[in-house]
Amino acid sequence: MTKKELFHIAESYFQQQGWTSFPFQKKTWEALLAGKHGLLNAPTGSGKTYALWVAIVLKYIKENPDYKKKPKKGLKAIWITPLRSLSQEISQASQRFVDGIGLPFTVGIRSGDTSTKERAAQMRSMPDLLITTPESLHLMLGSKDHERIFRDCSTIVVDEWHELLGTKRGVQMELGVSRLLGLNPQIKIWGISATIGNLEQARQVLLGVDESRFRESVLIKANLKKDITVQSIIPESMDKFPWRGHLGLHLLKNVVEIINSSRSTLIFTNTRAQCELWFQSLMSKHPEFAGEVAMHHGSINKETRVWVENAIRNESLKACVCTSSLDLGVDFAPVETIIQVGGPKGVARFLQRAGRSGHRPGETSMIHFLPTHALELIEASALQKAVSSQAVEDRLPYLLCYDVLIQYLCTLAVSGGFYPDNIFPEVKNTFCYASITDEEWKWCLNFIVYGSASLQSYDEYKKVSIDDDGRYYIDSKAIAMRHRLQMGTIVGATTVTVKYQTGGYIGSVEEYFISKLDRGDVFVFAGRTLEFIRLKGMVAQVRNSTKKTNTVSNWQGSRLPLSAQLGELLRDEMENFQTGKKRTPEVKALKEIIQRQQLESIVPQKHQFLIETFKTREGYHAVFYPFEGRFVHEAMSGIIAYRISLLKPITFSIAFNDYGFELLSDQPFDMQEVLDNDLLTPDMLTEDLQSSMNATEMARRKFRDIAVISGLVFTGYPNKAIKTAHLQNSSQLLFEVFRDNEPDNLLFKQAYTETFEQAIEEYRLREALVRIQNQEIVWKACEKPTPFSFPIITDRLREKLSSEKLADRIKRMQLKWE
Incomplete structure (x- = not known):
């Protein structure tokens, strides 16, 4: 089939939907049909799913002109998404397209929410497109059948790559891509990213350091101008001495007016605790919103999250209070209005959230900025400048994460084994491990076999065996089972499941929050007022309560740092507020505070x-x-x-x-x-x-996560999780052993590197x-x-x-x- 005939298939489908294809979509189709790798830079809601999925389908049709007959069985493409909430939408859009052109393709989802029965069925017969997460991809690479599963896969798409870049999940992704390339050198690698400051480097990290592959790749920019209007919610009066959190809920009346004057509104908060507070306040002050206003954050159970996402799509909700769980590109019917509560702390995050409104190409996005204290109005003013100049942050990639590499090598050893001479070039080709030396590689291999120099007397650290052929493999069923339970683990804060005493699941909160509660304490979570009964294992048992409380469940992600770009814009904007040259509503609102500041x-x-x-x-x-x-x-x-x-x-x-x-x-x-x-x-x-x-204490805390990821400490079996205090004690003991006896231990050194680069x-x-x-x-x-x-x-x-x-x-x- 010619390119013209192939494009006609896609464009006919678009016409049936009343759409017109964009130049960036056609460029993507062309590039993939020409056998190129690439990174697609496109804003939320611009049709990027159709840019790549259509290209994958057209490539298949080009190679199989009788495509309407029974297609070849097996996996054609993998679509990686960092958030489970995106899977459903991508799946529906992908299935609609293949059904619309009469191609009998199947689309499947594999994530933490997928049932065991469905996973087993997928392993027997893979769908044509599998939508999955970085962790689930590694679980599949750990199966003995992984070579057969991935052998004929022609394309891997990493969605929202800017979210993964600069995280250990991103490093997992680099290793996953390197293995898929090892199984099939012809596989095409594509990423989708919203705008970040270092797009070219993002492409390099995704594709690895192979120069020939980078030369064969393209960076496609959608160049869809998105008009964003930022409107501050200005309080009627200002305290001359402002303080954090004071203004927020005082402006609830303004928020209610915006909700009532819009078809649909998303209220973005920076933290889950803030999300709970706002939802609770709306419900208590405006009971008429019951059933019309919902809440969405990552710790709420799957059924509730899916119900909320569908309700936003079909516009049966007037408003939803949410966190970054709805930042990313779930392709809703457009939401009319966005409210940002408090400074978003970064330009990219703000633009992403603004893009949820007018969530179609050519439409203007309207975002209301609600300050939680007066000085955040300066941040609002700086954000307006950032919107016009598109001053977006870089995402810096991680280097030499030995803990993730050790976990990955054990995953390969569980999957039937590996030969170091075959895997080392693949690992060395990733951006993260491009500078790894032969000595460091040998250290990692020795670590999984012998357990590092100071642990060689203990058999529990000797996980991997070597056969006469030089193959590294795990033959112990107990070790294999323990590794599979921790496979794909990238440590965040330890979470505790919250359940009613009668057994109903509510969600999960971080352990450090629950650890501060005594029996009978009342707290707000998932829009409910709950009384804490007891902590049993990793399950917090609760019951509904009618008592009043000021305790709102909180999470350690609740203190987002200001990005370097926004800090610079703030310093610029100070001058405008001092001189009074600007005549914006923000300057007028802060006039008395600025005068008072200049007086003192x-x-x-x-x-x-x-x-x-x-x-x-x-x-x-x-x-x-x-x-x-x-x-x-x-x-x-x-x-x-x-x-x-x-x-x-x-x-x-x-x-x-x-x-x-x-x-x-x-x-x-x-x-x-x-x-x-x-x-x-x-x-x-x-x-x-x-x-x-006290860098040593900070490194000691970092080391706990490194010890879990690398498998030095075991987090426990399902429903029998080891308490965080025990994990901390075990990892502290190992930290001290390495500090006193093995200061060159790569995991010990990594703890200090991460402390200085990430925590500080x-x-x-x-x-x-x-x-x-x-x-x-x-x-x-x-x-x-x-x-x-x-x-x-x-x-x-x-x-x-x-x-x-x-x-x-x-x-x-x-x-x-x-």
Whole structure:
């Protein structure tokens, strides 16, 4: 068949639906038909699923012109998605297309939600297109039949690649792609990504470091101009001393007005706890919304999530309060309005969420920005600028994750075994392991066979055997079973299942939250008020409660750091607010706060770095404003406190938010001495970090996850999970054994590398200190706290006081200082 005839098949189907194909879709069809690999850059809701699935189908038709007869059995393509919630939509769109052109193809889904019976049926007879997750792909690679399953697969599509890049799931994906290429060198690799700052590098990471493959690939950009309108919800009055969380629910009335004036609304919150709070407030203040407003986040059970997604699609819901679980491209019927509660902390996340509205090409997206405290209006203003300039963040890929590699080698050993000489070139061809040395590779092989130098006396760490032929394999059924239970594991925070005492499943929350509850404590979760009864294994038993509570289930992802790009935009935007050149609603709303700030101190311009000092009854305060995000501020505050303590013995209490950090002491210290001694310098940064941040303790916590992923510690059998405290003790013991006897152990060294690169973001901290060195440092000795310092002070109090006491205390402070 000619290209024209093939395109006609697709375009005829599009015409039946009343659609017209876009140039980027045709370019993708052409590229895949020409045998190229590639990365497709397209915004949410632009038709990217049809760009690649149609191309895969047309390629099959080209090779099998009698396609309407019984097609060849077996897997033709794998579609990887990072979120289970996307699977259903991709499956429906894919099935509709093949049914529409009369091609008897089947589409299947395999994820954590797939039943055991369905998985077994798939292994006997694979669908033509399998939609799966990175973890499920590795589970399949661990089956003895995997070579037969994947042998004839012609294309692998990695959807939402920007979400996987810069995570260990992304590294899993790199290894999975390398194995599929090893089984079938002709397989075509394609990624789909929303806009990120480093698109070219994203393509390189996906395809691996083989130059010839990269030369045979294309980067296709949709270039669909998306008009986004950002409208801030401005409160009627502003506190002159703003504080975090105060404004949010006070603007509920405005949110209700938006919900009532729209056909459908998504209310995005940054955290699951915030999501629960907003849903609970809407339900209690507006019971008439029952059945019309729902909630969606990743810890709610599958049935509820699917019901909500379908209800949004068929527009039977007026509104849904959600988290990033609905960020990604579930192809809904377009939602009319988006509300973003609080600063999204990143440009890419904001654009992704805005794209859920007017979720069709050519339509304008409308996003309302709801500040949770007054200063977030500056963030809103910076985001409007980001929308017009498309200043999107990079996603930095991980390098040399030995724990993921060790898990992968055990997966291959379980699947019938592997020969290192065959696998090493595949691994070395990935971006993550391109720089792995022969010695490091041999260390990993020895580790899975002997269990590293200091563990060779213990048989439990000797997992893999070597036969006379040089094949590495696992022959012990017990070891194989334990590995299969942990296969595909990429550790996040440990979760606990929440169930009614009578057995009904509600969802899952992080263990650290449940560990703080006593019997009889009441908390809000999944829109219900629940009383905690007991923790049995990894199941929290609860019952419904009518008591009032201020405790909302929370998750450790609840503190998103400000991205570097948004930090820079914020520093730019400060100048506009100071000069008053802009006449936007945000500038007008903050006018009194800005005037108050200038009266007490200054609003820093881009070339200035502001430090404020003042005394209250709590002690002596020093507040620094880098505008770099909470992770960087946490590390920077620790370093500055440590360096000051070298000048004189002094103890500090530290608080920080996205805009700055505070050092509080009960004794005075001379800020001029701090400046004269040049303590805001990147010199000796790594050494000072290790001394100031208790890097060993942080690395010890990181090592627990590394130990789980690499299989050093076993997390337990189904319904008999080992308690996190036991895992922590086991991994701490191993950490200390390696520290004392085997400091060159690659997993031990990886714990420190990850601590500095991920937990502390050392590279951003260094860049921030270099920038500060080149700025004019302005030290203001103030008489009392300033509007900019107030949110940081109140964040410190938040840790100590209940929400009612906090509100009362803040009101007294505001009255005193106003």
